[in-house]
Amino acid sequence: MKESAARSGNRQGTSGGDFKDCFRPEDYFTASKYFAPESLKEAVEILEGYGGDLKVLAGGTDLLVEYYERLYEVKGWLDLKNIPGLKEIKVFEDRIEIGPLVTHTELEKSENIKEYYPVLNRAAADVGSPQIRNRGTIGGNIITASPAGDLLAPLMAYDAEFKLVSTRGERIVPVGQFFTGPKRTIISSNEILSRIIIPLPGERTYGSWCKVGKRKALIISSITLALVVKFNKERVIKDIRACLGAVAPTPVEIKEVRKRARGKRIEDLNFSELGELVAERISPIDDIRGTAEYRRDVAREIMINALEEIAEKAAE
Amino acid sequence: MSFNKVNKSVKRIDAYEKVTGRAKYGADLKFAGMLYGKVLRTKYPHARILKIDIKKALEYPGVEAVLTARDVPNNQFGVIIRNQQVLAGKETFYIGDGVAVVAARTEEAAERALELIEVKYQELPGIYDPEEAMKEDADRVHKELPGNQVIHHPLRKGDIEEGFARADVILEREYTTQFVEHSYLEPEVVIAVPHEQNSLVTIYGSVQNPYATQNAVASVLQVELSRVRVIQNHLGGSFGGKDEVISSMAARAALLALKTNRPVKMVNSRDESILESYKRHPYRMKYKVGATREGKLVAMEIKAVADSGAYACQTPFVTWRSVVQATGPYEVPHVKTDTYGYYTNNIYTGAMRGYGSPQVIFAQESLMDELATELGMDPLELRLQNIYHNNSITASGQRLDNHKVSLKEVILKAVEASNYREKYAEYNKSQSGDKKRGIGMAISFRGCSLGAEAVDAAAAIIHIQKDGSLDLYSGLAENGQGLKTIFAQIAAEELGIDLDRINFMEVDTSIIPDSGSTVASRSTLIGGNAVRNAARKVKAIIAEFIEEEYGDEFGFKAKDLIFKDNRIYVAEGKDVGDIKEIISFKEMAGKAYNAGVLLSAYGWYKAPEISWDEETGQGNPYFTYVYGCQIAEVEVDTGTGEIEVLKMTAAHDVGRAINPANVKGQIYGGVMMGLGYAIMEELETEEGYIRNTNFDGYLIPTVRDMPEIIPVIVENPDPVGPYGAKSIGEPTLELGSAAIANAVFQATGRRIRSLPLNLERVLIGHSLSKGGNR
The missing domain is CATH 3.30.365.10 (Aldehyde oxidase/xanthine dehydrogenase, molybdopterin binding domain)
Structure with missing residues (x-):
């Protein structure tokens, strides 16, 4: 996975080819097919009809960059913007359901997200820039499936599930099974992500978030860590999930952490040992955002910091 | 007054x-009947061009002209040494070399035509490291030249051996710097209009130096200067960057305009801009310094090697400024300096804000702190013991007696404004937690204007x-x-x-x-x-x-x-x-x-007379100097290697501030550019290819990375400057990297001798980047 300029050569860039003098998104797409259905049912039917030829468009912050100056290569667009309900955050007794078109800014501002999923909330606030957070969506972040996608480790740490719909019905996939490789998931070309479902964390759940990047904004993560710990009344760890981004082909949970820590009190854990465990179990690569050696070193450090932070919060 | x-x-x-x-910028301009020009660039950094077939491209609807090196009357241009190709004829020397240009009625047609040009290359091995280029048996980048050396500037003052013999302490250190992109907001634009108001061709666009562009176009076309008219448009930043690359673009557009008899507009995308435009020189510098136990400098020996890339461009002058400033603003009786530029098949390097000073200042001001540590002295006191005053003799033998040498005043004002002494003492104590703070400084003297480079x-x-x-x-x-x-x-x-x-x-x-x-x-x-x-x-x-x-x-x-x-x-x-x-x-x-x-x-x-002896590096290279001091305060996360620059204090003697708000603007901008140079910017190359050709991979600081900046304007009117005014643009950028590196050292105890101080270098002490730079 080493990014090699020598292998790929230096692409001959161009300028302004896609943009001409118009600024309405619909106009960019005149050369290809553009659909903006008003119901999910209609959307999956269109998708079924065109198979893999359509790009499903949410905020566009990944797609339009990926196809910059090459929009003509896209045969058609399925824009989800007119489908009702996809922009909502709904609270149920045991879960919260987040529509795929909910933006990072909305995750950042939502009182419910702040209260129940502070790690997701803080991760959303660390995405890109205000412009990207205003346009970019949780659904887009999931479907793009970048190993460095900032929301993915938090979703994993909160045990999220994804509802996928097609003309043939729907299925619910746990986050742990969804990602299969860099920019690859199990979603089929005829399916649309319609809901992100996260169980409500019980009381005494604490989280910690860390993003390391080469600058403070507008940066693809070099490494991320989402740590969520649930305690019982006796302050014993009921569950602990240490999830990392940008250290493997997909976001990963280090399950051994759970095995070692469950049933213990946090003050009885050996933080350095757990940090070392995390460093050992990840499989980072060398790329422009960081080297494998660096990522292992940092994974250990930020794991220790996160445990310290949670120990402190839990003691309050 | x-x-x-x-x-x-x-x-x-x-x-x-x-x-x-x-305000209209180059890209905003439109002319009746205007065509769009596009460049086909080489596939390989170093290759022989065996054949170019333009037939299919010419037949594509909307295409009006396709030109290759054969159509260029004089294919070599340059401000100092004329060896830059307008279009590669027989051989390509770097990854940004143009092979053919197209003019078409639409941008799309021009794009398509590029794809239809068939070029047969024979890929050749290249030289991608100046250390390789220096070797006696190295292949020559330019076969017609005797070797790969672009330039060698020696400087000899006193007796270097005697100097080191008198030293109680001798330190030898090596420092390196990286390729840096100018990152102007506006990529390059040129419009060439043929036969406008009796000129043969008129050039509009994002031109930094209209006369350099005029000279290049006239020389390429082999016509008189008065036939080529250059009119500058509003410019979206340049920082030294819109010179040769614009000359080349203007020459290509002019050729297309004259061929088609229609205006031709060429606009670079960001990728094209980063791929083609010259960069700031990477330097490898070996410093040897000798001092007495009391901290008096007695000797300094310097060898600096700059990567010139494929063309000479401004290398002879950039390295010349390095020579004058290499020892820093310190009295050193015995000095031996050798500064070199070498050709490689990397992207070529040229003028960028600082012009040969940011590299040597990073080295020499890091070295001063290393020496202070070695001597057990406060870095500030070590500097104050050795700095220039009025009547000091510089390394090039110039007596500083025609203006106020205000270095001490500048340093003390920066020290006061940053509360340096108190903070230095505080951060020297042991700090708990992962986050450690440090404070560091760098000082400079800088020759104003061109000096002995050219007519001034x-x-x-x-x-x-x-x-x-x-x-x-x-x-x-x-x-x-x-x-x-x-x-x-x-x-x-x-x-x-x-x-x-x-x-x-x-x-x-x-x-x-x-x-x-x-x-x-x-x-x-x-x-x-x-x-x-x-x-x-x-x-x-x-x-x-x-x-x-x-x-x-x-x-x-x-x-x-x-x-x-x-x-x-x-x-x-x-x-x-x-x-x-x-x-x-x-x-x-x-x-x-x-x-x-x-x-x-x-x-x-x-400008007043100056003098220079190229054999010995002695003379009066500049008629006046400015003095600066920047102090950086940082916080380093020793767990992740992240550096937060908390505060930069920048004191600069400008002679007289004609417009103090504007001076502050220059300081804010220069400090940020210096910060980017110090901790994140790096054009990564791999065997001549460029890994980061856009701003997703080439990182410049954002507003969130901006520290508190305290500008301190010092005014000592110069006898020659208008109302006493001197310079401010470049001094602001040359000091940050060393000040930050020194602050990081105080915070972490880790001395980093390579720029940028990225996460890896700060955390694990070396970069494993596969960029190939080091």
Whole structure:
């Protein structure tokens, strides 16, 4: 996975080819097919009809960059913007359901997200820039499936599930099974992500978030860590999930952490040992955002910091 | 000395048009029948071109011309050494080399045509490291040259061996720096219009140096200079970057325009810009310094090697500035310096804000801190013991006696403003937790303007209309630095008029004499003097005219007149400031016009004499210097390697601040650019290919990375500068990297000798980046 300029050569860039003098998104797409259905049912039917030829468009912050100056290569667009309900955050007794078109800014501002999923909330606030957070969506972040996608480790740490719909019905996939490789998931070309479902964390759940990047904004993560710990009344760890981004082909949970820590009190854990465990179990690569050696070193450090932070919060 | 218009923070005269979008940049321009030009660039950094077939491209609908090296009358250009190809003919030397150019009716057709050009290459092994290029048996990048050396500047002062023999402590250290992209907001644009108003070709666009571009185009076309007219547009940043790359683009556009007899517009995308445009030189520097136990410097030996990339470009002069500044602003009796530039097949390198100084200052100011540690001294005290004062002798043997050497004042003001002493002591104590703080400094002296590089003179024209409004032309160009405002302030000061009566004209090479390039932080100093000269000439004409008209009636001589508040007065009574109005400036202009008086003047200014002996590196390379000190305060996360620059204090002696707000603007911008250079910017290359050709991979600081910046303006008027003004543009950028590296050392105990101080280097001490730079 080493990014090699020598292998790929230096692409001959161009300028302004896609943009001409118009600024309405619909106009960019005149050369290809553009659909903006008003119901999910209609959307999956269109998708079924065109198979893999359509790009499903949410905020566009990944797609339009990926196809910059090459929009003509896209045969058609399925824009989800007119489908009702996809922009909502709904609270149920045991879960919260987040529509795929909910933006990072909305995750950042939502009182419910702040209260129940502070790690997701803080991760959303660390995405890109205000412009990207205003346009970019949780659904887009999931479907793009970048190993460095900032929301993915938090979703994993909160045990999220994804509802996928097609003309043939729907299925619910746990986050742990969804990602299969860099920019690859199990979603089929005829399916649309319609809901992100996260169980409500019980009381005494604490989280910690860390993003390391080469600058403070507008940066693809070099490494991320989402740590969520649930305690019982006796302050014993009921569950602990240490999830990392940008250290493997997909976001990963280090399950051994759970095995070692469950049933213990946090003050009885050996933080350095757990940090070392995390460093050992990840499989980072060398790329422009960081080297494998660096990522292992940092994974250990930020794991220790996160445990310290949670120990402190839990003691309050 | 009190002023009415200069030394005041007046609003920029081009601010309104820029913030409202009224200002037209190169890419905004359209001409009737205009075609779009595109460049096909090489596939390999180093290759032989076996065959180019343009037939299919020419047949593509909408395509009007396809040109290759064969169509270029003179295919080699350059400001210093002419060896840059307009289009690669037989061989490509770097990944940005153009192989063919296309003009078509639409951008799309031009794009398609590029894909239809068939080029057969034979890929050749290349040299991608100057250390390789130096070897005796190395292949030659340019076969017609005797070797790969672009330049070697020696400097010898005293007896280096005797110097080291007297040293109690000797340190040897090696430092390296990276390729850096200018990152101007506006990528390159050129429009070539054929046969406009009797010129053979007129060039519009984002041109930093209109005369350099004019010279290159005329030379490529093999025509006289007056046949090529260059008119500058508003420029979206340059920082030294829109020189040779624009000359090359202008030459290509001109060839297409003349071939098709239609205007041709060429606009680079960001990828094209980063792929093609020259960068700041990476340096590898070996420093050896000797000092007495008490901390007195006795000897310094320096070997610095710059990667020139495929072409000579500005390497001979960039490395020359390094020679003069390499020892820093310190009295060292024995000095031996060798500075080299070597050709490689990397992207070529040229002028970028700092021009050979940021590299050596990073090395030498890091070294001073290393020496302080070795001697167990406070780095500030070590510096104060060795800095230049009036009558100090520099490494090149120049006695600093014609201006105020204010280094001590500058340092102490920065120390005070940053609370350095207290913080240095505080951060020296042990700090708990992962986050450690440190404070560090760097100082410099910098030669103003071109020095011994080239002719150093500039022109201005002041043209007063019959209603008293005024057109001002300058041979130096607004590059975003605020030149128009500064020059207008100077003209307004001399003529006693308001700035809103001045219309600042764009540079037009057919109107105003060649004033050299807008580089070397020389505009205020050289161009400002030219404007002042023009204004004084017009003022003398006006005064004489007023004396003729009213002198007898009111009893005064021309020399008694006072130009102020859009009026002309004479002193009256005994008290100073007791004045009587003779006539308004506007009324005067009408009367003068009706009387047949010429109210226009050319101003000219030529810099004082300098001297240089290339064999020994001795002489008076610059006629004056500026002094600066920057202090960085950082917090380093020792768990992740993240650096947060908390505060930068930047004290600079500018001679006189013509516009203090503008000086601060230069400081803020320069400090940020220095911060990017220090901790994140790096163009990563791999066997001549460029890994990061856009801003997703090439990182520059964002507003969130911006620290608190404390600008400290120090004013010691220079005898030569207009109102005493000197320079500020480049000094602001050259100090940050060393100051930050020194602060990081205090915080972490880790000395990093390679730029940038990225996450890896800070955390694990070395970069494993596969970029191949090191």
